[in-house]
Amino acid sequence: xxxxxxxxxxxxxxxxxxxxxxxxxxxxxxxxxxxxxxxxxxxxxxxxxxxxxxxxxxxxxxxxxxxxxxxxxxxxxxxxxxxxxxxxxxxxxxxxxxxxxxxxxxxxxxxxxxxxxxxxxxxxxxxxxxxxxxxxxxxxxxxxxxxxxxxxxxxxxxxxxxxxxxxxxxxxxxxxxxxxxxxxxxxxxxxxxxxxxxxxxxxxxxxxxxxxxxxxxxxxxxxxxxxxxxxxxxxxxxxxxxxxxxxxxxxxxxxxxxxxxxxxxxxxxxxxxxxxxxxxxxxx
Numbered sequence: 454x455x456x457x458x459x460x461x462x463x464x465x466x467x468x469x470x471x472x473x474x475x476x477x478x479x480x481x482x483x484x485x486x487x488x489x490x491x492x493x494x495x496x497x498x499x500x501x502x503x504x505x506x507x508x509x510x511x512x513x514x515x516x517x518x519x520x521x522x523x524x525x526x527x528x529x530x531x532x533x534x535x536x537x538x539x540x541x542x543x544x545x546x547x548x549x550x551x552x553x554x555x556x557x558x559x560x561x562x563x564x565x566x567x568x569x570x571x572x573x574x575x576x577x578x579x580x581x582x583x584x585x586x587x588x589x590x591x592x593x594x595x596x597x598x599x600x601x602x603x604x605x606x607x608x609x610x611x612x613x614x615x616x617x618x619x620x621x622x623x624x625x626x627x628x629x630x631x632x633x634x635x636x637x638x639x640x641x642x643x644x645x646x647x648x649x650x651x652x653x654x655x656x657x658x659x660x661x662x663x664x665x666x667x668x669x670x671x672x673x674x675x676x677x678x679x680x681x682x683x684x685x686x687x688x689x690x691x692x693x694x695x696x697x698x699x700x701x702x703x704x705x706x707x708x709x710x711x712x713x714x715x716x717x718x719x720x721x722x723x724x725x726x727x728x729x730x731x732x733x734x735x736x737x
Contacts, residue, residue, distance in 0.1 A: 457553045460530055461502045463593050463606040464537040465550040468495065470589055472541035481589055486541045495543045498536050505529045534593065554584055554610065561614050572625060580617040587613055665697045674700060674708040674724075678715055682722070695721040 473481045508526050513519050542550070558580050562573060570576070595604045668677050681696060688694045696719075704712070704726050712724040 457556050457607060458502065458506050459605060459607050460505055460533060461499075462550075462553055462610065464498055464502060464533050465542065465546060465553065466588055466591050466606055467534065467537040467593060468498070468540055468542035468546060469550060470591075471538070472547075473589060483542065483547065483585070485544045485547050487543050491541060492543050492545070494536070494540045495546045498533055498540065499546060499549070501529060501533050501536075505533065551581075554581060554614075557607070557611055558614055561611065561618065567618055570622065570625075572621065575621050575625075576618050579621055580614040583613050583617040584610055665699060668698060668700045669702060672702075674698075674704065675711050678711070678724075682715070682719070689719055689721060692721055695723065698722070698724045700724065700726045 469483055472483050472485055474484050505526060508522060508529070511522060513522065555577070558577055561567065562576065567576070591604075591606065591609050593603065593606065596602065597604055666677065666681055668674055678698060681698070682689070685694070685696060689696070715722055716724060
């Protein structure tokens with residue numbers, strides 16, 4: 454199973470920063486160095502990383518052996534980081550960094566808060582863009598103020614990706630709200646003012662207008678009535694304000710009795726059953 458190694462990710466970020474150049478628009482781009490000497494240098498670092506990861510999975514019953522193993526790992530880690538500061542990344546290692554980023558992206562996408570969305574392609578593309586945009590801000594020499602340990606490259610990349618997902622969700626929400634607003638404005642222009650006013654300002658509708666709510670096969674009369682009665686509780690105290698609930702579906706006995714109860718309690722609430730070729734009002 455593939456996983457992301459902290460030391461590998463940190464080394465790759467350092468080498469990418471070494472290969473960054475500023476273009477005419479003052480934006481950083483990665484200029485991978487595929488010269489023979491640089492490919493050998495990157496290969497040497499990647500091999501040391503693999504060795505470090507293998508040693509990280511070892512442990513001994515003897516505490517003295519474990520102490521020796523820990524010293525070897527620390528020496529290897531320092532060698533990897535020190536060597537990485539002198540070497541710009543090559544194309545093969547750059548692709549390895551891309552693989553690591555995508556592994557983190559896929560892992561974060563499994564979180565429950567992101568599972569229900571259909572725009573995973575947008576999530577992935579924006580996350581990769583944001584990682585490359587902000588990667589230069591990572592400083593491996595810094596120490597966490599909380600843990601007193603060197604900053605984690607994995608946590609840094611994960612935070613960028615997570616925030617990128619949240620940003621995409623917010624943008625999509627704004628877009629959907631804008632589209633809904635435009636649709637409602639067109640309804641108003643076409644004379645469907647009741648729907649427009651009802652949706653435009655559900656908290657404090659204009660008391661001089663009647664609010665009409667439509668119930669179709671996907672809606673429940675009882676739940677819908679309770680929702681709108683709670684929403685317009687203060688408004689219903691004014692006799693000028695009325696709510697008309699139009700049922701575009703058959704009404705069962707339970708819903709019929711509930712409708713009678715509601716209209717008994719509220720004189721300015723009217724519930725209508727809309728049947729083919731006729732409007733049948735509930736009679737109390």
